[in-house]
Amino acid sequence: MKTYSKQQLALRNGQDRPEIWIAFEGIIYDVSHSKLWRNGKHYEHWAGQDLTEELEDAPHSSKVFERLNAVGKLENL
Template sequence: MLPVYTLRQLALRNGQDRPEIWCAFRGLIYDVSPSRLWRGGKHYEHWAGQDLTQELRDAPHTDKVFDKFVVVGRLIS
């Protein structure tokens, strides 16, 4: 069973407050730390430590981009 995190807890994993760089998508939290595209917790105009479910609509890629990252938890409201 995956650990659960709130939005507030996720926000701390932004690559600046802590070394983890995490993003949520459709209720799952992914560790995007290994990606050079997320260095410093920023990926173009997107910031780590957030739920990116709504923002993916505007991305030049599909949700399959998350397949290469490890799921580290579930997001709860």
């Protein structure tokens, strides 16, 4: 699986490029085709970033990531 930097992830925010990606626990997921992530926004969350810490406030569990397509790993710096 390819590794991407936080800067590369940030470009996939639904505004700068057509891809819409999010990261969770070091894995990057493509949510480009999700109706819940139109224009790179999902409620008060924005695409192009690591959402691991934000899951605590979500009304769902981490199981939602099992349905998403993993496209890479987030680079550890």
